[in-house]
Amino acid sequence: MPAYKSLLKRAEWVTAGKQRKCYHHGDKRIEKGEPCLEVKEDLTTRGYCEECAFEMFEKARQELDDLQRPKP
Numbered sequence: 871m872p873a874y875k876s877l878l879k880r881a882e883w884v885t886a887g888k889q890r891k892c893y894h895h896g897d898k899r900i901e902k903g904e905p906c907l908e909v910k911e912d913l914t915t916r917g918y919c920e921e922c923a924f925e926m927f928e929k930a931r932q933e934l935d936d937l938q939r940p941k942p
């Protein structure tokens with residue numbers, strides 16, 4: 871049987887190699903050496919700080935819970 875397709879977008883933690891901007895915060899910097907969550911969408915890769923990533927994981931959990939229940 872083939873592997874099940876993932877419902878999740880492609881995301882991975884990287885260590886910022888240089889200072890970069892959090893895509894959600896605009897004004898928030900991710901300093902060199904700090905973790906940065908890279909989310910790939912289509913051909914774009916966006917980086918998010920730990921604080922935003924935490925919120926995004928919380929939101930994703932809720933969305934998955936909601937999505938799992940078939941709608942009448």
Ligand SMILES: [Zn+2]
Nearest residue numbers: 892895919922
């Ligand atoms: Zn952020």
